[in-house]
Amino acid sequence: MTAALRIRAAGPGVTVQDAGRRGLLRFGVTPAGPMDEGAFAAATLAAGAPSGAAIEVSLGGVELEAEGAAIGLALAGGVFDARLDGRALPAACVVRLAAGAKLSLRAGPSGAWCYVAIFGRIDLAPVLGSLATHVRTGLGGLHGRCLRAGDVLPIADLREAPAEPMALDALWLARETAPLRVLLGPQDDYFTAPAIDALLCANWRLSPRSDRMAYRLDGPRLEHAKGHDIVSDGVAFGAIQVPGDGAPLVLMADRQPTGGYPKIAHVIGADLGALAQTRPGEGLRFRQITWEEAVAARRARGEAIAAGPRLALLAQGELSSEALLSANLVGGAVSATQDRDMD
Amino acid sequence: MLYAQPRCLDAGEAALSVEFGDSVDPAINARVLMLDAALREAPLEGVVETVPTYRALMIHYDPLTLSRAALVAHIDARAPSAGAGFEPKARWIVPCCYDPALAEDIETLAQALRLTPERVAALHAGADYRAYMYGFAPGWCYLGGLPGALAIPRRASPRGPTPPGAVLIGGGLSLIATNPMPTGWYVAGRTPERLFALGRDPPFLIDPGDAVRFEPIGRGHFEELDARAAKGEIVARREPLV
Numbered sequence: 001m002t003a004a005l006r007i008r009a010a011g012p013g014v015t016v017q018d019a020g021r022r023g024l025l026r027f028g029v030t031p032a033g034p035m036d037e038g039a040f041a042a043a044t045l046a047a048g049a050p051s052g053a054a055i056e057v058s059l060g061g062v063e064l065e066a067e068g069a070a071i072g073l074a075l076a077g078g079v080f081d082a083r084l085d086g087r088a089l090p091a092a093c094v095v096r097l098a099a100g101a102k103l104s105l106r107a108g109p110s111g112a113w114c115y116v117a118i119f120g121r122i123d124l125a126p127v128l129g130s131l132a133t134h135v136r137t138g139l140g141g142l143h144g145r146c147l148r149a150g151d152v153l154p155i156a157d158l159r160e161a162p163a164e165p166m167a168l169d170a171l172w173l174a175r176e177t178a179p180l181r182v183l184l185g186p187q188d189d190y191f192t193a194p195a196i197d198a199l200l201c202a203n204w205r206l207s208p209r210s211d212r213m214a215y216r217l218d219g220p221r222l223e224h225a226k227g228h229d230i231v232s233d234g235v236a237f238g239a240i241q242v243p244g245d246g247a248p249l250v251l252m253a254d255r256q257p258t259g260g261y262p263k264i265a266h267v268i269g270a271d272l273g274a275l276a277q278t279r280p281g282e283g284l285r286f287r288q289i290t291w292e293e294a295v296a297a298r299r300a301r302g303e304a305i306a307a308g309p310r311l312a313l314l315a316q317g318e319l320s321s322e323a324l325l326s327a328n329l330v331g332g333a334v335s336a337t338q339d340r341d342m343d
Numbered sequence: 344m345l346y347a348q349p350r351c352l353d354a355g356e357a358a359l360s361v362e363f364g365d366s367v368d369p370a371i372n373a374r375v376l377m378l379d380a381a382l383r384e385a386p387l388e389g390v391v392e393t394v395p396t397y398r399a400l401m402i403h404y405d406p407l408t409l410s411r412a413a414l415v416a417h418i419d420a421r422a423p424s425a426g427a428g429f430e431p432k433a434r435w436i437v438p439c440c441y442d443p444a445l446a447e448d449i450e451t452l453a454q455a456l457r458l459t460p461e462r463v464a465a466l467h468a469g470a471d472y473r474a475y476m477y478g479f480a481p482g483w484c485y486l487g488g489l490p491g492a493l494a495i496p497r498r499a500s501p502r503g504p505t506p507p508g509a510v511l512i513g514g515g516l517s518l519i520a521t522n523p524m525p526t527g528w529y530v531a532g533r534t535p536e537r538l539f540a541l542g543r544d545p546p547f548l549i550d551p552g553d554a555v556r557f558e559p560i561g562r563g564h565f566e567e568l569d570a571r572a573a574k575g576e577i578v579a580r581r582e583p584l585v
Contacts, residue, residue, distance in 0.1 A: 025394045025403075027539070027547045028477035127541065137481055137522070139541075186352030186360045231367055232478055234394040234401020236358040258396050258478040266355030294356035295406045302407060 003069035003120065003158055007151040008102065011060015013212070015133035016122060016141035016153070017115075017253075018053040024128055025234070025257035032132035032140065035113045035212060035253050035276040038301065039077035042170040042309045043117035046074035046094055048159055053124075053131040054117040055147070059279065061106040064116070066097035067152070072119030072161020073097060076168055076309070078111015078277050079175070084165065092168040094311055096161040110175055111277040123156040134254060136213070162311070170309035176274035179287035180267050182240070183294055187230060187262035191242070195222040199240070199248070199264055200286055208280040212254040214241075215275065217284075221246030222264065232260040238267035238275070250275065270297035345371050349378075349422055351415050356406050357391075361418055362399040367515070369487055371398045372475050373429035374422070376552040381421045387414070395551045396476045397485075431473065434554035436580040437519070439468065439510050439532040440565040448502070448529040452512065455495060464559060466490045467510075467531055472517060472555040482521035482539025484549055489517045497527035508534045508569075510557065519549075532557070535569035536579040543575045554584065 007014075017040065020033025034040035034056060044050050055062065057080065064073075074094045075082055082089040083104045089095055091114070097103055105114055124131055124142060133141025142151055188196060198220045207216035228244040235241075239251045241261045250267060251259070253276075267275050268289070278284055289297075350362040361378060364371035372395075379395045382402070389409025394401040404414060441464035443449050453460040472488035494515040504523040505511065511518040513528030520526070521539045534557075539547055549555065560568065568578040 023392055024481075024547075025392055025401075026477060026551055027481060028479060028483050029481045128546065139481075183353055183355055186354050186362075231365065231396075231398050232476075233360055233362075233396045233399040234354070234358070234403075236354045236401070236403065238355050256479060257394055258401075258476065263354065266353070266358075268355060269357055291353055291356055291411065298356060299407055 003071055003155040004067040005055075005071060005118070005153045005155060006065045006067050007147045007149055007153070008063040008065050009149050010062045010147045010151075011058060012146065013058035013060055014062050014147045015056050015135070016053050016124065016131055016147070017056045017133060018131045019051065020132050020253070021128055021130040021134070021140065028257060029128060029139075030134050030137065030254055030256060032130070032134040032212075033253050034115065036077060036115075036273040038273040038305060039113065039173060039277075040115045041305045042076035042092065042168065042173055043074045043115035045305075046076065046168050046309050046311065047072065047117035047119050049117055049119075049121065052117065053122045054115045055153075057105050057114045057116060059107040059112055061104070062116075062147070063102060063104040064097070065102045066099050068099060069155075069158060070096055070098045070161075071155055071158065073103060074117045074119070074168060075105070075114060076117075076170065076173060077114035079108045080111065080114040081106040081108040082114075089165055090167040090314070092170065092173055093165050094162055094168055095165040096163055110279075112279050113276060118155055119161040120155040120158040123154040136254065164313065166311040166313055168309050169312055175277070176271070179285040180271045180275055181289045181294065181297065182265040182267055182286045183291060184265045184288060185263070188264050190224055190226055190228075190230065190262035191264050192223045192225045195224070196264070198222055200288055202285070204284050204286070206278050206280050206282055206284060210280055212252055214249040214251055214255065215278070216247065216249045218247070222248055224262065228261060230260060230262050232258045235259045235263075236266060238269070238272050239263045240265045240267065252276065268294040268297060270294070270301040345374070349374070349418065351418065353411075354401065357404060359402045359404065359411065359414060360399050361402065364398045367397045367475070367487065369473065372473070372487060375400045376429050378418065378421060379551065387417055389414075396478070429552065431552055431554040431584055432550065433584055434556065434582045435549050436556050436558050436582065437534050437536055438560045438564070438568055438578060439534045439557040440560050440562060441468070441532045442562045442565075444562060445506070445533040445565060446510075446531055447506065449531055452495065452529045452531060456493065458492065463493065463531060466493055467512070467517070468557045468559045470556075474549045474551050474553045474555055475516070476551055480522060480524065482537070482547060484519045484538055486517040486519070486555055489515055493531075495529065498529070501525040501527045502530075505530055506533055508536065510534055533565065534579075535565050535572045536577070537572055540572075540575065543577070548577065548579060548581070
């Protein structure tokens with residue numbers, strides 16, 4: 001029997017994602033890819049599949065079962081309630097699922113997305129060079145749609161995973177509550193000075209009408225100085241676009257490659273993960289920085305990710321401890337008995 | 344209006360929008376396409392992807408590999424001179440059926456424009472277009488060059504989903520669509536060609552900047568070409584121009 005992951009249950013919005021569909025923006029193709037690229041990198045690096053695909057788990061949660069073989073998994077992202085056959089796991093960890101074992105992931109104390117990378121390869125055919133699922137156009141992943149109960153993901157090229165669960169320690173997964181850093185523009189001149197002030201000073205709240213395409217922000221209306229229509233131009237991840245109703249939305253992984261509303265600012269690359277992990281109803285704020293600061297932040301984050309996540313053995317009895325759920329292991333608070341660097 | 348100098352505007356720290364003007368205009372778009380072609384012909388390390396649109400070229404790049412200053416200097420050195428013209432690499436002859444049974448809105452359109460449906464079809468098929476850009480969804484190709492007599496504002500509220508391969512008119516432009524979607528544009532015709540087909544090599548046919556002409560076909564011919572296109576055959580014709 002070939003190895004596979006069976007989806008026993010899946011909430012809405014659980015998809016297969018790889019780093020994204022590149023090179024086809026010019027033909028109107030949405031890149032898709034992970035909402036939180038840093039968490040995705042932590043999971044795929046820990047599973048030894050840095051260019052591979054992972055399951056992106058939404059707040060709807062998922063339950064997986066290993067079929068045909070033991071399958072190693074690496075979990076990273078928001079602080080979800082992760083369980084191996086009912087026993088609590090650290091929210092970021094590496095775990096080996098024996099054939100027939102079940103992993104469940106449910107929304108936990110914080111965060112909106114969690115990645116399940118595989119010590120092996122999700123054996124689906126790439127579409128336009130990528131496994132990234134884009135549901136609106138039905139491209140990639142499994143039949144271009146969200147995963148649901150009964151789906152089976154074939155797993156090829158299995159690699160050995162640690163026999164015992166290990167906590168995954170990646171500093172860049174630490175929950176970030178500082179204001180999200182932004183660069184103004186390119187169309188900040190389409191807004192009044194009070195609108196720019198409001199963007200940078202208001203306490204925003206993430207709207208429940210947010211999804212992989214756009215995060216909508218509830219708060220003050222941002223007033224346009226010269227209309228809300230621009231000649232359509234290119235759109236980047238993190239663009240804060242303000243349509244006619246004055247309610248800003250941040251364009252995320254499933255953004256269209258082009259758009260026709262003015263973009264007042266962009267969330268910098270280093271803070272897109274923190275933004276992605278914000279839940280509907282949670283507050284967020286913005287802070288303006290310079291281009292040089294944005295690049296320095298990008299460099300620091302890139303270097304941290306390149307250094308790789310660290311694995312730590314769990315102390316005796318820790319696996320079943322409910323206390324694991326309340327402790328934020330992601331920040332490295334695990335009582336490690338042994339550390340080793342990931343290569 | 345064409346700017347005297349292109350404006351390089353940051354879209355975050357990893358994308359630069361190079362604006363050549365502030366309107367939908369063939370001369371402005373030509374400059375976008377010329378810079379796009381220059382960056383594709385001599386790729387610059389650190390440029391990830393370029394996206395031509397009506398009046399701006401979006402350059403996605405890695406600022407850790409390529410500094411903004413170096414990118415801007417590269418752009419300045421390659422920005423086309425004022426007199427330079429854009430030469431398309433190819434012309435596509437795209438079959439299009441204007442029969443009202445398939446061109447669902449051609450009668451409405453004719454009424455609004457005070458023309459006959461036959462005249463709308465003749466004007467649309469008699470024009471030379473340029474693929475300005477793609478947008479909205481895979482294979483949605485926006486065309487400049489619509490005759491002024493066919494310019495019409497978009498509908499106040501969208502019509503229902505378009506048929507596949509809809510050839511649309513709206514807001515002074517024409518558009519070849521792929522998948523059915525509600526739209527504020529008018530369905531002036533239908534092409535059997537698939538501007539996007541998974542599994543076909545290549546999946547996309549028309550490059551941004553290519554010249555496009557429509558060739559009127561009857562319903563019978565449409566059905567025949569549609570059946571061939573459904574099997575993966577390319578039924579539009581590409582004529583190299585350089």
